Amino acid sequence: MSDYNPKEIEPKWQRIWEDNNFYQTRIDPGRKKYYVLEMFPYPSGKLHMGHMRVYSIGDVLARFFRMKGFNVLHPMGWDAFGLPAENAAIQHKVHPARWTDENIAFMKKQQDSLGLSYDWEREVTTCYPDYYKWTQWLFLKLYEMGLAYKEKAAVNWCSQCETVLANEQVIDNVCWRCGTRVSPQDLEQWFFAITRYADRLLGDLDILEGWPERVKIMQRNWIGRSEGAQVNFPVKDSSKVINVFTTRPDTLYGVTYMVLAPEHPYVKEMVEGTSREKEVLSFVEEMRRVSEIDRASAETEKLGIFTGAYCINPLNGEEIPIMVGNYVLMSYGTGAIMAVPAHDQRDFIFAKKYNLPVKLVIKPPDQDLISEEMIEAYEEPGIMVNSGPFDGMDSRECIGKITAYLEENSWGRQDVSYRLRDWLVSRQRYWGAPIPVIYCDSCGTVPVPYEDLPVHLPLEVEFESSRQSSLKTLEEFKRVSCPQCGGEGQRETDTMDTFVCSSWYFLRYASPFSEDLPFEREEVDYWLPVDQYIGGIEHAILHLMYSRFFTKVLYDAGLTGITEPFSRLLAQGMVYKDGAKMAKSKGNVVTPDEIVEKYGADTGRLFILFAAPPEKDLDWSDKGVEGCYRFLRRVWRLVNDNRDLLRKSHQESIKVNELNSLEREVYQMINSAVKRVSEDVQERFNFNTAISAIMELVNSLYHYLDKVEAGEIKENLFLKGANNLILLLAPFSPHITEELWSILGHEESVHLQSWPGYDQEALKAADVEVVVQINGKVRDKVVVSADSSKEELLKTAKSLPKIQSQLEGKEIVKEIIVPNKLVNLVVK
RNA sequence: GCGAGGAUGGCGGAAUUGGCAGACGCGCUAGACUUAGGAUCUAGUGCCUUUUGGUGUGGGGGUUCGAGUCCCCCUCCUCGCACCA
Numbered sequence: 001m002s003d004y005n006p007k008e009i010e011p012k013w014q015r016i017w018e019d020n021n022f023y024q025t026r027i028d029p030g031r032k033k034y035y036v037l038e039m040f041p042y043p044s045g046k047l048h049m050g051h052m053r054v055y056s057i058g059d060v061l062a063r064f065f066r067m068k069g070f071n072v073l074h075p076m077g078w079d080a081f082g083l084p085a086e087n088a089a090i091q092h093k094v095h096p097a098r099w100t101d102e103n104i105a106f107m108k109k110q111q112d113s114l115g116l117s118y119d120w121e122r123e124v125t126t127c128y129p130d131y132y133k134w135t136q137w138l139f140l141k142l143y144e145m146g147l148a149y150k151e152k153a154a155v156n157w158c159s160q161c162e163t164v165l166a167n168e169q170v171i172d173n174v175c176w177r178c179g180t181r182v183s184p185q186d187l188e189q190w191f192f193a194i195t196r197y198a199d200r201l202l203g204d205l206d207i208l209e210g211w212p213e214r215v216k217i218m219q220r221n222w223i224g225r226s227e228g229a230q231v232n233f234p235v236k237d238s239s240k241v242i243n244v245f246t247t248r249p250d251t252l253y254g255v256t257y258m259v260l261a262p263e264h265p266y267v268k269e270m271v272e273g274t275s276r277e278k279e280v281l282s283f284v285e286e287m288r289r290v291s292e293i294d295r296a297s298a299e300t301e302k303l304g305i306f307t308g309a310y311c312i313n314p315l316n317g318e319e320i321p322i323m324v325g326n327y328v329l330m331s332y333g334t335g336a337i338m339a340v341p342a343h344d345q346r347d348f349i350f351a352k353k354y355n356l357p358v359k360l361v362i363k364p365p366d367q368d369l370i371s372e373e374m375i376e377a378y379e380e381p382g383i384m385v386n387s388g389p390f391d392g393m394d395s396r397e398c399i400g401k402i403t404a405y406l407e408e409n410s411w412g413r414q415d416v417s418y419r420l421r422d423w424l425v426s427r428q429r430y431w432g433a434p435i436p437v438i439y440c441d442s443c444g445t446v447p448v449p450y451e452d453l454p455v456h457l458p459l460e461v462e463f464e465s466s467r468q469s470s471l472k473t474l475e476e477f478k479r480v481s482c483p484q485c486g487g488e489g490q491r492e493t494d495t496m497d498t499f500v501c502s503s504w505y506f507l508r509y510a511s512p513f514s515e516d517l518p519f520e521r522e523e524v525d526y527w528l529p530v531d532q533y534i535g536g537i538e539h540a541i542l543h544l545m546y547s548r549f550f551t552k553v554l555y556d557a558g559l560t561g562i563t564e565p566f567s568r569l570l571a572q573g574m575v576y577k578d579g580a581k582m583a584k585s586k587g588n589v590v591t592p593d594e595i596v597e598k599y600g601a602d603t604g605r606l607f608i609l610f611a612a613p614p615e616k617d618l619d620w621s622d623k624g625v626e627g628c629y630r631f632l633r634r635v636w637r638l639v640n641d642n643r644d645l646l647r648k649s650h651q652e653s654i655k656v657n658e659l660n661s662l663e664r665e666v667y668q669m670i671n672s673a674v675k676r677v678s679e680d681v682q683e684r685f686n687f688n689t690a691i692s693a694i695m696e697l698v699n700s701l702y703h704y705l706d707k708v709e710a711g712e713i714k715e716n717l718f719l720k721g722a723n724n725l726i727l728l729l730a731p732f733s734p735h736i737t738e739e740l741w742s743i744l745g746h747e748e749s750v751h752l753q754s755w756p757g758y759d760q761e762a763l764k765a766a767d768v769e770v771v772v773q774i775n776g777k778v779r780d781k782v783v784v785s786a787d788s789s790k791e792e793l794l795k796t797a798k799s800l801p802k803i804q805s806q807l808e809g810k811e812i813v814k815e816i817i818v819p820n821k822l823v824n825l826v827v828k
Numbered sequence: 829g830c831g832a833g834g835a836u837g838g839c840g841g842a843a844u845u846g847g848c849a850g851a852c853g854c855g856c857u858a859g860a861c862u863u864a865g866g867a868u869c870u871a872g873u874g875c876c877u878u879u880u881g882g883u884g885u886g887g888g889g890g891u892u893c894g895a896g897u898c899c900c901c902c903u904c905c906u907c908g909c910a911c912c913a
Contacts, residue, residue, distance in 0.1 A: 214832055214908070221831080221909050228913080246913060259913090298829095298911050327911050337913045346911045419912050540908085610853070611840060617906090619840060623854050631853085637868090679844085689842065692852035699852090706870090771848050776894045778848055816893050822847055826893050 004636035006600025010735040014112055022749070023117040025073050027526050034070035035527050036061045037506055037566075039535030039543070040077045040124075043103035044084060047110045049575040049582055049608075049620065050536065052592040056605045057572060057614050057687070058534050059116045063731035064681050066117075067755040073527050074117055075509040077124035078104050081132075081498045083161055083177060086431045089463040096431045097459055100127055110592060114601045115734045117751070122512045126501035131508065132433035133454035134518035135501050138550070140436055140447050141557055147193045148425075150445065154263065154292060154330070155189055155424055156182040162469075163428040164189055166497060167421050168222070168542050173294055176542075184291040190426035190435060190494065194549045198223050198418045200563075201548055210532075210568030212615070218540045224419025229403045231338065231412035233258060233311040236319060240266060242311055245333035245417050249406065250398040251340040252315050253387035254361035256351065258322045259304060259337050262287040263330035267307065270322070276308040280324060287326045295326050302327045302350045314411040315402075316388060325350065333417050341377065348377040361386045362395045423546065425497045430461065430469040432495025440482035440489040449483050455491070469493065502543055503550040506530055506565055517559070524560050533566035534614075540571070570614060570685065577620035590620055602733035603629040609687040609732060632736055635698055635729065639722055639740045642705075645715060647745050652720040656762060663714050666704045667762055670721050673697040674758040677728045687732070694728050697721065724756050771822040772797045774806050790817040797823040 017023065038058040041051060062074035078100075085096035092099075104125065111118070124131050142148040155164045160180035164187060169176045194201075202223045205216045228247035235242060242258060260267050262284040271277040283305045287295070294300060304325035311322055327346060328337050341351035341358045351358055360371045362382040369378060384390045390398050406412035426435060434455045436448035448455055458477050461470035471477055471493040482489035504518065510527035511519035535543075544566075551565040574581060577588040595604035607628040612618040639646065659667055673693045680690035701721045705713070722744070730737040730750045741750035764786055770793060772780045780802040784793065794817055797803060807827065814826035 212832095217832060218908055224909095224912065226912070244913075248913080296911065300911075302911075327913090329912070332912045334913095339913090344911095344913075346913080349911090417912075537907085613841085616841095621840065621854070624840070627853050633867095684844080686842095686844095688840090689852080692842075695852055702869095769848085773847090773894075776847095776892095781848075814893055816847090818847060822894090824847085824893055 002640070004633045004736070006602060006632075006735065007597075009739045010113070010115065010596075010600050010602070013735045013738045014115060017117070017749075018112075021121075022751070023074065023119045024121055025071070025119045027523060028071045029526070031069065031071040033073065033527060034061075034065040034532075035073040035510075035530045036065070036532045037073075037075065037509070037530045037534070039533070039539065040079050040502070040505060041107065042079045042082055042084070043100055043107055045103050045106070047107055047592050049590060049592065052114065052595075052604065053575055053608050053614075053618065054534050054536070054572055055111065055114060055116050056608050057570065057685075058532075059114075059605070059734075060609065060681065060687060060731045061532055062117050063734060063751060064755070066751065067727070067730070067753060068682070069754065073122075073509065074119060075122040075124075076111065076116070076118040076120070077122075077505060077509070078126065079498060079502050079505075080104065080125050080127035081432045081495075081501055083429060083431070086429060086463070089431075093463070095459065095463075097127070113596050114592065114605065117734070122509050124505055124508050124512060126433075126498070126505065127431070127457075129454045129456060131505075132457070132501065134508065135433045135496065135504070136436040136448070136453050136455060137450060137518055138504060138554075139433075139496065139500070140450060140453075141559075142192060142553060143437075143447050145553070145557060147196070147553060148190060149193065150188055150190050152186060152188045153191075153424075154184045154288075155187050156291065157185040157187075158182050161429070164424060164426070166424045166499075168423075168545070169497075169499075173291065173297070182291055184288070189424050191422040192425050192500075192549070194423045194546075195418055195420050197549050197552050198225065198420050199416075200552055201420075201545065204548070204552075204564055208564060208567075208569075211566075212569065212571050215537070215540045215544065215569060215571060219545055222420060222541050222545065226417050226419075228415060228417065229406060229412050230334065230415040231314070231406060233313065233320075233338065235266075235270070235322070236310040236312060238270075238309070240269075242266065242322070242336050243334045244336045244338045245415060246338055248340065248343065248399070249402040249412075250384070250390075250395045251343045251361055252313070252338070252402055253384075253390070254340040254342050254359045255313050255318075255320055255338040256341060256357045256359050257320050257339045258311055259325040259328045259339055259350070260307070260322065261328040261330040261335040262324055262326065264324075264328075264335045266336075267324050270307050270309045274308050276306070280305055280307055284324060287324075290326070292329055292331065296329055300326065302346065302353065304350060304354060306354075314406075314409070321356070323354070323356075331421060332419065342371060342374065343377050343379055345377040345379065348374070359386065423497075423549070425500055426492075426494035427497055428469050428472075429495055430457075430471055432498060433457070433501060434471070435492045435494050435496055437492040438480055438482060438489040439492065440485060440487060442487055443482055443484040443489075446482055446484050446489065452483065457495075469495070471495070499543060499546050503546045504554070506533075506547070507554070507560070519559075521559065521561075524562075528560065529562050529564060530566045532568045532570065534570045534572060536574075537571040544569070572614045573612065573617035575608075575618050575620055579619075582620070590622075595625065599625060599629045600632075600735070602736045603632055606632065606691065606733050610691045611688065613686055613688055615685075631695060631698070632733060634702075635725065636736065636740070638698060638701060639726070639743060642718070642722070643743055645713065646719055646722055648715065652716045652723065654716055654720060656759075659714070659717070661766070662704065662707055663717055664766060666700055666717060666721060668764075669697055669700040670717075670724050671758040671762040673728060674724055674756050675763065678755065678758075681731070691732060694725065694732075697725055697728070701725070726750060727753055727756050768820045770797070770820065772800060772803055773822060773824040774803070775826055776824060779803060779806055786820060788819070790819060793817050793819065793823055797825070 036058050038054045062072050066072045080100050085100050088099045089096045156170050158175040158180050160178045170182050174181050226247050229249040231244050233242045271280045304323045307322045309322045310319045339347040341347040342360045358371045363369055363385050364382045381395045384393045403414050436455045438446045440446050478491050480489050480491050507519045511523035514520045547565050554560045555563050580586050582589045607625045676693035677690045680686045726737045726740050737750050767783050768786045769781050769783050771778050780800050810827040812825055813828050816824040
């Protein structure tokens with residue numbers, strides 16, 4: 001008999017699958033569809049274990065649901081624009097396009113060596129004109145809908161990457177990609193108006209039942225919706241009115257000063273020509289040098305300065321000083337706040353520092369507070385004091401009452417504010433999809449007409465001297481005639497954030513050949529939404545929120561009928577080794593290539609799926625891999641060493657009542673394995689326990705062969721066991737199962753077989769072991785026939801010698817009998 | 829500080845409805861086969877104890893005939909958020 005040799009059989013079957021277009025997918029309205037998708041990779045060069053893990057999970061689902069009779073869409077592609085390609089160009093003098101293409105070719109080969117069942121016909125590559133044409137088309141669509149706009153704003157600049165970044169792409173004040181600290185710059189940039197979708201992005205999280213709670217919470221936090229009121233404070237001796245947003249209208253009588261953000265336009269106007277002008281403006285300049293994200297940090301010391309101006313509290317007519325402070329941000333709310341030091345800790349700290357008054361307007365229900373003696377703000381609800389007509393009322397009630405009071409007097413109105421900012425999408429980089437816009441001296445900003453797309457990214461560019469985008473200096477790219485007046489125009493030289501490209505690729509997979517539109521409505525209607533999306537938690541906000549936004553925009557544009565792209569989301573855990581994330585610097589890297597080379601893809605996949613549930617972090621263990629290899633060899637021998645026997649037997653129909661107890665045990669195991677694997681894969685995604693059930697089946701079959709007399713083997717039973725074993729293992733380890741299936745004489749691929757069913761009756765054992773407890777402690781066990789009555793059980797239990805001796809001299813006060821499980825006697 | 833998740837043998841992890849804690853795998857121990865084995869097979873393996881038995885799911889309390897599972901308090905770990913008015 002030949003040994004298990006994955007190096008030989010794996011490439012063999014991969015070729016056969018490919019030659020026969022095995023995984024090609026077509027719309028079939030007669031069948032239920034299942035769209036399983038793994039986040040497409042950036043073609044960085046080589047696959048790592050994180051990739052192997054996410055693809056293994058996706059491939060199990062794809063293969064499982066295919067066998068279950070679903071029409072499965074399982075595509076793959078490349079998130080191919082991005083900075084690393086450009087950096088490689090500068091460092092190694094290789095064109096980003098070539099670098100990217102070579103990486104794709106290499107990684108695709110690696111993916112194929114893992115036996116992944118992709119429909120490669122649908123492959124998308126975001127840096128190819130036939131894809132980015134449609135990214136540009138979608139940009140124009142957003143522009144047309146008023147959702148894309150250009151604006152000067154203080155934005156995050158990464159000096160290392162030489163480009164601006166969206167807020168989501170700045171983590172703890174540093175660039176998410178290179179770790180450089182970002183700095184603020186006032187630049188004119190393109191934005192997508194994602195804030196207009198804030199409420200829908202927030203509200204629809206509730207219908208995403210298949211999403212992990214933590215991802216939804218992260219998105220909720222990011223959107224940061226707060227309810228409150230806008231209040232107008234007239235400036236004394238001026239026609240100006242300062243508008244503030246507050247979530248605590250109940251504290252309005254406690255306002256003792258106002259704070260404007262340094263960028264607030266009133267600051268300059270109010271101090272102009274006054275004695276305080278110089279001092280205030282130099283303070284403002286100083287504050288603006290610090291990035292907004294730095295300023296927004298709780299650790300930053302609160303700094304401020306008095307403008308010299310006052311405004312009037314509309315509720316009680318009090319005059320209150322107007323300050324400028326670093327802790328107020330222009331981009332949130334109205335860029336101005338009312339300060340209530342008695343009831344807001346930030347205001348309290350600031351007030352103490354600058355000797356501003358503290359005025360108590362809410363007192364705790366059970367004690368009195370004195371403003372002058374407070375050492376921190378009282379932020380809890382309580383009883384209103386010093387608040388005119390509202391005195392004595394519950395502060396919680398007054399939130400609504402005072403808001404209504406404001407509205408009655410036109411002093412303000414109810415309002416909602418978000419933490420979410422618009423998505424900054426322009427990048428000062430070369431390797432991205434050009435923004436399809438032309439600037440014309442007479443017509444202004446003119447979108448490139450749809451029929452002129454794509455705006456080709458020129459490939460003939462230099463990467464020698466600077467890291468600056470080569471588009472900026474490329475005259476033949478920049479110079480263009482205006483599509484409206486025909487006069488001289490200039491192309492936009494910024495490209496789009498790569499997250500724009502990845503915000504709609506899952507739609508293109510459904511309709512990859514569409515030539516008139518980014519995708520055909522009919523095809524998208526059939527395939528979408530994605531039934532199961534799988535990827536890393538690092539995209540909890542970034543990619544996943546952008547994609548949700550795009551999906552809603554496209555719905556509004558009438559291009560799709562779905563409002564959410566991903567019905568279910570699996571955030572897979574990371575791969576660790578020796579307690580640390582795999583990293584070159586730590587020297588603990590194991591690559592998919594090594595594993596395939598040494599053990600084969602089937603072993604690697606099996607280990608990755610067996611070692612931990614998919615959403616948990618996985619500890620790499622070389623010994624564990626060995627164990628899986630050992631298991632597959634065990635499977636191999638089980639089938640191969642008995643191939644003659646198995647091939648001889650042509651039918652597996654089994655008469656259950658003719659089985660002896662040893663055979664019945666095997667039969668029960670065969671059926672329970674099918675049940676457990678089916679449920680673990682389909683309902684719980686617990687591949688680790690599914691695999692352990694398969695291992696138990698193998699152990700049971702070996703046990704049977706060991707116990708049964710030679711020549712007494714019940715052939716149809718053993719055949720059923722072997723067949724089911726191969727079928728159950730097929731989604732996990734597709735090559736070995738294909739080989740064994742063919743060894744058993746089957747002509748059609750194992751991956752085209754139906755998923756096995758099970759005999760519900762067979763799950764019940766003829767005999768069950770019942771535990772006998774006294775006072776909840778196990779004292780004995782007894783085997784009885786299944787479904788024995790309570791009376792019989794009790795009688796049997798009491799008759800056991802061990803139990804009888806324990807019962808001696810005791811009185812039974814209670815008898816608990818759980819059929820097929822236990823008897824518990826409570827004694828005194 | 830707020831929010832979410834978690835803590836089970838030497839290790840990775842099971843226990844789906846409150847009903848035998850530790851499935852499955854790794855490791856380890858003993859044995860078989862063998863020139864040899866880091867191949868394979870068999871048996872064992874939570875801890876303490878001499879069998880008997882006792883004890884055991886981060887710690888403390890509670891509910892229950894019965895708790896890893898439910899309730900209360902505490903400790904620690906991981907992740908996310910945190911000057912957002």
